[in-house]
Structures are given as structure tokens and as C-alpha cells.
Amino acid sequence: MPLRANAPEFIRIDNVVKKFGDSVAVDNVSLSIRKNELFALLGSSGCGKSTLLRILAGFETATSGRVFVDGQDLATMPPYKRPVNMMFQSYALFPHMSVEGNIAFGLKQEGVPRAEIRERVKDALDLVQMGRFAQRKPHQLSGGQQQRVALARSLVKRPKLLLLDEPMSALDKQIRAKTQLELVNIIDKVDVTCVMVTHDQEEAMTMASRLAVMSEGRIVQVGTPNEVYEYPNTRFSAQFIGSTNLFDGHVVEDEPDHIYVECADLPVRMHISHGITGPLGMPVSISIRPERVLVSTAKPEGNDNYARGAVSNVAYMGSYTLYHVKLDSGKVVVANLSSSRLMQQGAPAYGDEVYVTWSASSGTVLTV
Numbered sequence: 001m002p003l004r005a006n007a008p009e010f011i012r013i014d015n016v017v018k019k020f021g022d023s024v025a026v027d028n029v030s031l032s033i034r035k036n037e038l039f040a041l042l043g044s045s046g047c048g049k050s051t052l053l054r055i056l057a058g059f060e061t062a063t064s065g066r067v068f069v070d071g072q073d074l075a076t077m078p079p080y081k082r083p084v085n086m087m088f089q090s091y092a093l094f095p096h097m098s099v100e101g102n103i104a105f106g107l108k109q110e111g112v113p114r115a116e117i118r119e120r121v122k123d124a125l126d127l128v129q130m131g132r133f134a135q136r137k138p139h140q141l142s143g144g145q146q147q148r149v150a151l152a153r154s155l156v157k158r159p160k161l162l163l164l165d166e167p168m169s170a171l172d173k174q175i176r177a178k179t180q181l182e183l184v185n186i187i188d189k190v191d192v193t194c195v196m197v198t199h200d201q202e203e204a205m206t207m208a209s210r211l212a213v214m215s216e217g218r219i220v221q222v223g224t225p226n227e228v229y230e231y232p233n234t235r236f237s238a239q240f241i242g243s244t245n246l247f248d249g250h251v252v253e254d255e256p257d258h259i260y261v262e263c264a265d266l267p268v269r270m271h272i273s274h275g276i277t278g279p280l281g282m283p284v285s286i287s288i289r290p291e292r293v294l295v296s297t298a299k300p301e302g303n304d305n306y307a308r309g310a311v312s313n314v315a316y317m318g319s320y321t322l323y324h325v326k327l328d329s330g331k332v333v334v335a336n337l338s339s340s341r342l343m344q345q346g347a348p349a350y351g352d353e354v355y356v357t358w359s360a361s362s363g364t365v366l367t368v
Helices: 049-057 099-109 114-127 143-155 173-189 201-207 225-230 235-240 339-345
Strands: 009-020 023-034 038-042 064-069 084-087 161-165 193-198 210-215 218-223 245-255 258-263 270-272 283-288 294-296 306-316 320-327 332-338 353-357 363-366
Touching: 009 049, 009 193, 023 049, 023 193, 023 218, 038 049, 038 173, 038 201, 049 064, 049 084, 049 161, 049 193, 084 143, 099 114, 099 143, 114 143, 143 173, 173 201, 193 201, 201 225, 210 225, 210 235, 218 225, 218 235, 235 245, 235 283, 235 363, 258 283, 270 363, 294 332, 306 332, 320 339, 320 353, 332 339
Parallel strands: 038 193, 038 210, 084 161, 161 193
Antiparallel strands: 009 023, 009 064, 210 218, 245 258, 245 283, 258 270, 283 363, 294 353, 306 320, 306 353, 320 332
């Protein structure tokens, strides 16, 4: 989902801590989310992302810290008065009610006039393209259709903030990609800010305008999907978002526009086309994404950024082919190569001696 330029701040989380006994689930988190943004909290199970979502919803109370939504301090507002609605991963539809009845339920509980309920339910059904299924029961719908009903039920109350808890987890992988885009398009049409929790990096990259990577209750990195993928700030971010090759070494030359790093796994120095701030000899890790690695039977020209090895595994994935190359040092480097280009140039086979190489702009220096 594209990031809207100059959007004002809508959610502010200030130094929030949540403890369960001696266990710290959320550890001093501060975060700013913009109006009409689709923001993803991304991390593995137990990282604190769902607890943070439940604090926003009012199902949990922060041990310390403050949360503001549209300038209002949520600590002073009971959950039922908050301008927030939450869509659960199970969808939680009432099995005995029709689609129409499920969507109307919350409005009836609030005492909204019947005529207004009919109009708002119709608008919500049209928004999610479920009008012709209005009289069906949940068990008569597919997983994707149930998800759209749950979304319509959340949006019909016109919340300022929509919370999504693992929104795609109940869907088959085959329909997940299509439904992700459908959901983004629907949310983009309404005046709502959305915070989504997911452990699925591909889901977060596809749907979110920005995301926060969480680990052990803390936020490790915040940025657009492109920023977090291309410029990870820690080993954890580099390894959690996508896959990467990590080389450990120490800095032997540091200039404003480049550095050189000596790595035990390489026969030559590694050249990185950006500088860092740190002393010579400082230990660093270099992240190089598999799609930036080239594999060739010919020795590369130049005196840096290459290593020799043998192909230890080849996996044809359709549009690309995944190569595992075991270097002379024993380290395995993963390369993601275009299948069509390999067909034109000739593909190395299992056991072939090859060279892996990459450009100076392909590496990202990690100091943490």
C-alpha cells in the first residue's frame, strides 16, 4: 500500500512497557503511525506484536507508558468508547446469522436506527463485493469470502482505527496473494488507519506502507518494505526479512565513500561502496541478498568481492533458480538467478566448480 505524503500523525506510542509477572512482553516501545496508513507489526511468535495490538484495542493495559489515538490518551477511555475495531484471525462470525445479520450486529447493539442500519450494511456489502451473498450463512462461504464479511463487519461501525490480527492465517496459500491485494484496495477506499499484526514477511511486504520488525518485545527497525529489505540495520532484520548471505569480518580501510573488509571466508577483500563511522579493525557483518550474487564458471575480473566454490544444490523455482555454492572455506552462499538468463547462458550443474561474485553496491554493513 503506498505511503501518503505528509499525512499527519494518528497514533503515538510513548515508552510502552507490558509485563506479565516477571516476563516483559513489550519492552519500552515508542512508535508513530500516520493517518490512513496500513502499518504492519512483524515478528515471530512471542515477540510482543500481538500484545501491542491488544493494548491498542483495550484488551490489555500497559504497565507503563502512554498511547494516543488521534490526540486522545487511550488510558482515559474504556475499550467500548475507543474509535477502534479489531478483526480477529478466526473472523469470529456468528454461525447462526446470515452475512447481513453478522454485519448489522454491532450497529444493533449500539441502537442505530433500522433505516440507517440497512443503508450502512448495504454500503459495507458493496464495498467488499458480497451483496449477492447477504442471506448466506458463514459455513456456506469460502475462507476468502468469510474474511471479507469480517472486514465489512469491522468497517460498518466506521472506526478511526482498524486492527488486523494475522488477517490471512486462515486462508489457503493459493488464494492468499489475491486476497492480500483485495484487502489493501478495500482499506484504501475508506477513511481508516490500519495496524496489522503478522509473522509472514511476504504478507507485510505486500500489504503495508510501513512496517516495524519486532524481536523480544522491542522494535528493531521501522521503515517502508523497500527500506527494511534493502537497508537492514541489524543481523536480525537482515535474516528475518527475506534471506541473505552474512559475511563476518573486520574493517581494514574506511573512507567516506567506501570501506574494505577482510573476511575469513573470502580469498580477497570485500569492497563496500559506502562508508561507516568506526575504528579500523572494528568487527562487522556484511549482508548480501541472494539476488545480488552472480555465479560463473569463469574467474571474475578485479581483486575483490569474489570467492571460489562448488555447486552443492540447485533448485528450479520457475522464474528463478536457487543455487547453493559451498566455498573453499566451507561456507555456503545462496544465489537467486534468473531462469531465463541461465537458459541463454548455460547453467552450472551440481558439483561444478564456480565463482560467486557481487558488486560493491550490493553489500550492507551491519554493526549490530
